[in-house]
Amino acid sequence: MGKTLFDKVWDAHVVDTVKNGPQVLYIDKHLIHEVTSPQAFNELEERKIPVARPDKIVATADHNTPTINQHLPIKDKLSRLQLEQLTKNCKKNNITLYGLGHENNGIVHVIAPELGITQPGMTMVCGDSHTSTHGAFGTIAFGIGTSQVAQVFASQCLLIEKPKSLRVNVNGKLKKGVLPKDVILYIIAKLGTNSGTGYFCEYAGNVFEEMSMEGRMTVCNMSIEMGARGGMIAPDETTFKYVKGKEFASKGDEFDKKVAYWKTLPTDDGAVFDKEYSFDAADIEPMLTYGTNPGMGIKITEKIPLNTDDSFQKSLAYMNFKAGETLIGKSINYVFLGSCTNSRIEDFRIAANYVKGKQKATNVHAWLVPGSQRVAKQIQEEGLDTIFTQAGFKLREPGCSACLAMNDDKIPEGEYCVSTSNRNFEGRQGQGARTILASPLMAVATAVHGKIIDITKH
Amino acid sequence: MEKFIQLTDTAIPLPTENIDTDQIIPARFLKATDKKGFGDNVFRDWRYLKNGSVNTNFVLNNTEFKGSILVAGNNFGCGSSREHAAWALVGYGFKVIISSFFADIFKGNALNNGLLPLQVSSEFLKKLLQEIQENPSTKIIVDLEKQSLKTSVGNVTFDIDTYKKVCMTNGYDDIDFLISKKEKIAAFEAAL
Numbered sequence: 064m065g066k067t068l069f070d071k072v073w074d075a076h077v078v079d080t081v082k083n084g085p086q087v088l089y090i091d092k093h094l095i096h097e098v099t100s101p102q103a104f105n106e107l108e109e110r111k112i113p114v115a116r117p118d119k120i121v122a123t124a125d126h127n128t129p130t131i132n133q134h135l136p137i138k139d140k141l142s143r144l145q146l147e148q149l150t151k152n153c154k155k156n157n158i159t160l161y162g163l164g165h166e167n168n169g170i171v172h173v174i175a176p177e178l179g180i181t182q183p184g185m186t187m188v189c190g191d192s193h194t195s196t197h198g199a200f201g202t203i204a205f206g207i208g209t210s211q212v213a214q215v216f217a218s219q220c221l222l223i224e225k226p227k228s229l230r231v232n233v234n235g236k237l238k239k240g241v242l243p244k245d246v247i248l249y250i251i252a253k254l255g256t257n258s259g260t261g262y263f264c265e266y267a268g269n270v271f272e273e274m275s276m277e278g279r280m281t282v283c284n285m286s287i288e289m290g291a292r293g294g295m296i297a298p299d300e301t302t303f304k305y306v307k308g309k310e311f312a313s314k315g316d317e318f319d320k321k322v323a324y325w326k327t328l329p330t331d332d333g334a335v336f337d338k339e340y341s342f343d344a345a346d347i348e349p350m351l352t353y354g355t356n357p358g359m360g361i362k363i364t365e366k367i368p369l370n371t372d373d374s375f376q377k378s379l380a381y382m383n384f385k386a387g388e389t390l391i392g393k394s395i396n397y398v399f400l401g402s403c404t405n406s407r408i409e410d411f412r413i414a415a416n417y418v419k420g421k422q423k424a425t426n427v428h429a430w431l432v433p434g435s436q437r438v439a440k441q442i443q444e445e446g447l448d449t450i451f452t453q454a455g456f457k458l459r460e461p462g463c464s465a466c467l468a469m470n471d472d473k474i475p476e477g478e479y480c481v482s483t484s485n486r487n488f489e490g491r492q493g494q495g496a497r498t499i500l501a502s503p504l505m506a507v508a509t510a511v512h513g514k515i516i517d518i519t520k521h
Numbered sequence: 522m523e524k525f526i527q528l529t530d531t532a533i534p535l536p537t538e539n540i541d542t543d544q545i546i547p548a549r550f551l552k553a554t555d556k557k558g559f560g561d562n563v564f565r566d567w568r569y570l571k572n573g574s575v576n577t578n579f580v581l582n583n584t585e586f587k588g589s590i591l592v593a594g595n596n597f598g599c600g601s602s603r604e605h606a607a608w609a610l611v612g613y614g615f616k617v618i619i620s621s622f623f624a625d626i627f628k629g630n631a632l633n634n635g636l637l638p639l640q641v642s643s644e645f646l647k648k649l650l651q652e653i654q655e656n657p658s659t660k661i662i663v664d665l666e667k668q669s670l671k672t673s674v675g676n677v678t679f680d681i682d683t684y685k686k687v688c689m690t691n692g693y694d695d696i697d698f699l700i701s702k703k704e705k706i707a708a709f710e711a712a713l
Contacts, residue, residue: 340663
């Protein structure tokens with residue numbers, strides 16, 4: 064029987080197997096940030112256990128950082144202390160830190176790929192559920208809790224049960240205006256928020272094969288929103304081309320040797336998955352969410368469905384929407400373009416291309432937050448910042464920002480926000496804020512029109 | 522980690538489905554660098570109204586319901602990997618969460634903090650929720666050793682990974698185990 068991409072990478076990292084229990088999985092790269100690491104460092108210190116492999120850890124500050132005036136001291140005391148704690152912990156333990164202001168700083172899931180830290184065939188973890196992003200490279204990457212961060216610090220391994228396998232195939236031709244974000248929102252709307260729980264998902268089919276690495280990252284990023292610990296896409300020429308020449312990628316013969324190995328990773332013909340779904344690309348339209356979990360999504364032309372379930376009703380009441388309503392024409396005052404889902408250069412190119420020669424609606428507060436310092440720099444180099452400025456937009460500095468609203472970037476109570484982020488949970492973007500998840504194109508179109516429009520008609 | 526062997530207590534019903542970790546502990550409370558104090562803010566935005574006053578409609582503020590067992594709707598703990606959610610529930614005093622489905626990362630985080638995520642069928646969950654709502658003083662007996670759950674609406678058994686059961690009943694954690702594998706890990710690294 065053939066092996067899956069997931070099996071190949073997993074099996075190559077098993078150190079030991081506990082009888083009737085979990086496996087000891089070796090971790091190639093451990094990414095950390097300020098919010099989910101301090102208690103793990105404390106734990107090790109209390110137990111007098113050293114960090115096993117500091118050379119395999121990379122740290123950044125992203126979740127709790129301001130996106131304006133990053134050169135000034137952080138006003139919020141607790142946020143400042145949390146960042147200082149990260150700096151202290153990294154220094155003490157010899158861990159590379161790309162702190163605030165560093166040229167490599169940015170959202171953890173944006174910087175690792177752009178620096179070439181993320182590579183095919185690796186195992187990667189981070190105390191953040193969107194670690195699944197790195198699966199775009201054919202990497203086993205998943206989010207862990209802080210106790211597990213401490214485990215990896217102590218041993219460079221994780222004690223974990225092997226998940227089951229799931230494959231989602233999307234084949235055919237995507238309609239105009241349909242972006243990778245719409246593809247993943249469509250899949251989650253079809254399958255639901257817990258369809259992937261206990262599984263690792265592989266995305267296959269020509270739609271993913273034809274996507275850029277940025278697009279693949281957007282798709283894999285949201286795997287957790289259908290419950291899957293991670294998502295993967297088989298590495299191919301697009302992947303190798305992206306990794307080649309990056310700062311942390313091997314060079315010359317070493318790189319060629321790696322590519323030869325990476326070419327052996329794609330799922331074998333005849334490999335069997337525990338669960339498999341297939342969708343037709345032509346059925347996908349620009350997507351929007353109308354509720355308080357990412358599975359509550361509809362096509363732009365669809366109306367909010369009717370459902371008498373209590374949790375569903377509670378969700379609609381929170382959003383102040385009614386069953387049978389269309390979202391087209393809804394007035395929107397807030398737009399967020401950013402997060403580890405959609406803050407890469409390609410997302411800003413799409414946005415700039417749309418707003419060029421247009422003007423932001425006066426009622427809209429639009430927050431455009433690049434995923435990293437490098438993305439911010441590239442935006443300038445490509446002259447996209449001028450396009451945004453001329454259209455009445457202002458760029459902010461890199462960070463997680465309004466995706467989780469840990470810093471000051473909070474959407475006010477009762478306001479709708481068309482957001483390129485990944486979660487529309489109650490209060491996620493600020494207490495009482497109402498999130499509508501969408502693609503970067505739908506987000507900037509909303510910012511220009513001041514309301515939701517059917518992008519396929521423009 | 523504290524040992525968990527058996528527990529007899531009343532329970533709090535929270536039938537809402539898809540309770541995500543942002544509801545269990547909102548992001549604005551994740552700025553602490555230790556594990557203390559999260560219990561004060563568990564379900565913060567459901568427990569308190571926007572003006573800061575107590576939301577008397579929320580079950581944790583209903584004095585009729587008490588106990589260290591939370592019985593919650595399907596897909597409990599979805600969303601973010603924040604272990605702060607487990608710390609908040611433990612900090613508030615919960616020892617067991619009963620649901621018909623748990624999100625992966627939350628389940629692992631709970632087990633790593635001595636909080637038992639106990640999965641039952643959706644039919645049983647429905648019956649149990651109804652019973653607690655009608656009869657708040659109903660006692661639930663959780664026996665981890667026997668993997669059994671005894672209630673006035675019936676007795677059921679539950680699954681738990683053998684290794685995790687040993688950890689919970691003895692108060693061991695994974696770090697101790699992984700450190701005991703040091704030589705094997707070193708050999709694996711040498712072969713890389």
